[in-house]
Amino acid sequence: AQSVTQPDIHITVSEGASLELRCNYSYGATPYLFWYVQSPGQGLQLLLKYFSGDTLVQGIKGFEAEFKRSQSSFNLRKPSVHWSDAAEYFCATLGGGADGLTFGKGTHLIIQP
Amino acid sequence: DTEVTQTPKHLVMGMTNKKSLKCEQHMGHRAMYWYKQKAKKPPELMFVYSYEKLSINESVPSRFSPECPNSSLLNLHLHALQPEDSALYLCASSRQTSGDYNEQFFGPGTRLTVL
Numbered sequence: 001a002q003s004v005t006q007p008d009i010h011i012t013v014s015e016g017a018s019l020e021l022r023c024n025y026s027y028g029a030t031p032y033l034f035w036y037v038q039s040p041g042q043g044l045q046l047l048l049k050y051f052s053g054d055t056l057v058q059g060i061k062g063f064e065a066e067f068k069r070s071q072s073s074f075n076l077r078k079p080s081v082h083w084s085d086a087a088e089y090f091c092a093t094l095g096g097g098a099d100g101l102t103f104g105k106g107t108h109l110i111i112q113p
Numbered sequence: 114d115t116e117v118t119q120t121p122k123h124l125v126m127g128m129t130n131k132k133s134l135k136c137e138q139h140m141g142h143r144a145m146y147w148y149k150q151k152a153k154k155p156p157e158l159m160f161v162y163s164y165e166k167l168s169i170n171e172s173v174p175s176r177f178s179p180e181c182p183n184s185s186l187l188n189l190h191l192h193a194l195q196p197e198d199s200a201l202y203l204c205a206s207s208r209q210t211s212g213d214y215n216e217q218f219f220g221p222g223t224r225l226t227v228l
Contacts, residue, residue, distance in 0.1 A: 032212050032215065034216075034217075036219075041201075041222075041224070042221055042222070043117075043119075043203055043219040043220050043221040043222050044156070044203065044205075044219040045219070046216065046217070046218065046219075049216055051212065051213055090155055090156075094212055094215055099144070099161045099163070099168065099169060099210035099211075099215065100146055100148075100158030100161050100169060100171070101148075101156070101158065101205075101217060102158075103155035103156055103157075104155065105154075105155055106154075106155055
């Protein structure tokens, strides 16, 4: 079954600093990959997705992610974080029951002033 | 309109109650999903509907009963729940279930507490 792993449970970044959140996938063929963000008590918002094609994908809120087949990774990046970026970030892939999403355990992002 | 709405926002129920969660989208999507999210955990898939037909049931107990009356509406009927069923229930929709069309939009969720 397809799965994703987020190795970092918590990440603390200073406001204005750059950010990289890690995601590794486990699948032989090209996977469908997503990054979602969830603020406390809220639903999930899609930041970006990768299906095929250009391996560097741009998303909303200034986020981007790069698909690297050689490293089985799909890391999320942002050049300069804002305090409002503090949230839970989930990497996900299609594979839960084939049509549903299978999520990583999430990375909790803390922004220091 | 790229919004998925869910009602109610919060629900408190006893173990003998019967209640329903409602989800609605007007994006013309033909796939709809229920996920369950426990505190500090990722969402877990419960059910998938494709063209108003149940296509996936992830071994969910029968005390959860989904219903898709039309392409815009998805319900989750709850009966005889247990305290461990307390969670955030998230609804999502996508154009279709197949990969290239499976970009899922989520609603804000219903926070369920079972006493």
